[in-house]
Amino acid sequence: MSKDIRIKKGLDIKLVGVAEKNTTKSSQSSVYAVKPEDFHGIIPKLIAKEGTEVKAGEALFHSKSDARILFPSPVSGKVVEVIRGARRKVLAVKITADATQTYKDFGTKDAGAMSAEEVKNHLFEAGCWPFVKQRPYDVVANPNQAPKAIFVSAYASAPLAADLDYTLVGKETELQAAITAVSKLTEGKVHVSVGANSTSPLAKLSGVELHKVSGPHPSGNVSTQIAQIDPINKGEVVWVITPQDLVVIGELFLTGKLNLTRTVALTGSQFSKPHYVTAISGASIATVTANNLKEDNTRIISGNVLSGKEVKADEFLGYYDNQITAIPEGDDYEFFGWNKPIFNKISTSRAFTFSWLTPKKKYDLNTNTNGEHRAFVVTGSYEEVFPLDIYPMQLLKAFMYKDLDEMEALGGYEVAPEDFALTEFICVSKQPHQKIIREGLDLMREELG
């Protein structure tokens, strides 16, 4: 039996450049990179040195705090460079890929017959643990805490997000194998949510609690679903895994290979042909976007426009990302831009902005901030796009003045930075909400554990 989750608060940002539903294979890039920064809160300890030959699935580094958490190489080849930043912080481990890929063999396993401990160890060994993220704090899960439930959101509501119904087609066996495996990790339920009218392969899985989600973004955000299904309280932990990562886990159990190939959506108005490509995690952006990108004054984002990360063409696809977005940079002045009527931008107010007249229209937004940074002035607007039972402005302020008691009481355990993407988008004072939340969560994690 599925249960319905319907939310009303939120905002669908409709943009030009939805990926067309055909998938091509991107050519293999010559260099791949794994960036420890993608795994927030992990301090890497290198295993592979420059010059080491690795197979796909072999560990490059592990977490300093827990040596069992390995981070695998997505391809087979040779570690060519370890890029370091200030204080020798590891920024990226670069690997030149072999022409033909060889995989480290982890052996096929029958998840159904394994114990929780065996599943966990298998995930550790194959470098799949980073796929398991935890709330609170939105970081790679701490394997020593028992989660009260595991959540999988197979409904992507972010602007231009890859359509998971499309990208996961034909992956039923892998998904089922993965669900069987990860459901061993919790005493509680595995909650899977799909779109209300979805044809998602996840809707037919056994051993899960299925939820049907409808409503505007952020209905697809896993925090929204957790808040509706089984909210997090102090002292509780839930784990979150994305469906595309479940496919990798499933394939690992079925074939013994760690295959980090995923279907990536190329979206946004700066792509001449927005569509889907298959690419290996960590591939160079230039290879994946080859012959498709309008190079002139373009912002490339690994991820979606709300919570993705800005990358340059010579950088690499983020570890968790299944989307590359390209939109125009907005680095130009606009004459009387603050008081003339606006037809080509989105707004939740009706202050001489007319996007409310054309709710179906797709907009080509650029990266201009449309105003300067100010103190919080306007009230009541965040609440319109924030569906959790939390006072967003009060929580943000508590995070800014770092009162741990208030951060805890006002809902700090329940949120991830991406939940504040919409409030940041509509913020009249142009405050960096996601940054405030990220820093606050880090502080909470440090102080409260």
Next chain:
Amino acid sequence: MSLKQNLHNLKEKYKGTKMAPAFNAIHTFLYLPNEVTHGGTHIKAADDLKRTMNIVIMALVPCLLFGMFNAGYQHYAAIDGSLRTDVLANFFTLDNLWIGIIKVLPLVIVSYGVGLLVEFIFAVIKGHEVEEGYLVTGMLVPLIVPIDTPLWMLAVAVVFGVVIGKEVFGGTGMNILNPALTIRAFLFFAYPTWMSGDKVWVYGAAERANEIVAGSNADAISGETILGSYAQNQEVIYSTWDKFMGFIPGSIGETSTLLILLGAAFLIFTKIGSWRVILSTFIGAAVMGLIFNQIVAADIITESSKFYGLMNTVWWEHLMIGGLAFGAVFMATDPVTASQTNKGKWIYGFLIGFISIMIRVFNPAYPEGVFLAILLMNVFAPTIDHYVVQGNVKRRLKRTKVKTA
């Protein structure tokens, strides 16, 4: 080279210097800046604080224009009472507007000039950007003072209001009290004879009163507001229609309930003003008005009481006279000083309306209590929010207990 390029070059040249904020203020007034997002969301919605403030100014413009015509109309009607017999024909005349131009515009200019100067000085000294808050304050101030307010007095009050009411707290967004009302309160307590009584509301009324005393001019003149008349248990000569349309003496922008409601509709439609605050303020005032009406109906108060006039005022009339409507729509809704939670806004607005009418009735010396009520509730707004937020916290804690029990 284009203006755009010139300004850009100047901006680069002055970057990091003391004068940068002042220069940026002018630059960003003309052009939306070329800033792009870094981290966080890569796209941003269309509105910024300037646009928000601009909408409020637009909502105030009808009140300002009406106030200018009304300045002239009240002046001539005081001299020649016959104008009152056909108000509409005698209202929108160039003569009336001319009085408005010579009396009201200087107030607007002084308000903006002095206020923005103080803001610029603070921005340069403290190195923050010139913020937009004063754009609205500067327009509100001339609308809530009597027509004959001397310009120097206004200037002194504006300096006081901006410095003590806002900048010492850290500027726009950080203030506890509504800056415009702080300015109004300063004027009221520093120069009470210029802010109340029956001589200040109509241009020239004071001089004419002196002439009458000297015996040179026998025409009577009444420059009293409706509230003043009620407070002294006198008959009011204005019809309900006059009161609603605004053909009455009063502070410059507050008289026309019709245009204030028009502004309210605009603010609510654009989602800039909080409909919760506006509605609940009117409800609060109506409830207090009804209570007083009941007291009179129950014969607890007799005609000899000094409170009789205002207590006997029909409850809905309270909503049209004095500054209640203006306060509810343009003052109480100030998002910085109002309650910030939606539930809090209901309580906050209700109490403003309720206390406004209470002060109005019980304070015959100065029957306009709205600005005091709003300032009082400004102080209590954080407390209201605190309890609303605590309700949410308790609900969350309760959830935990149920789970672990």
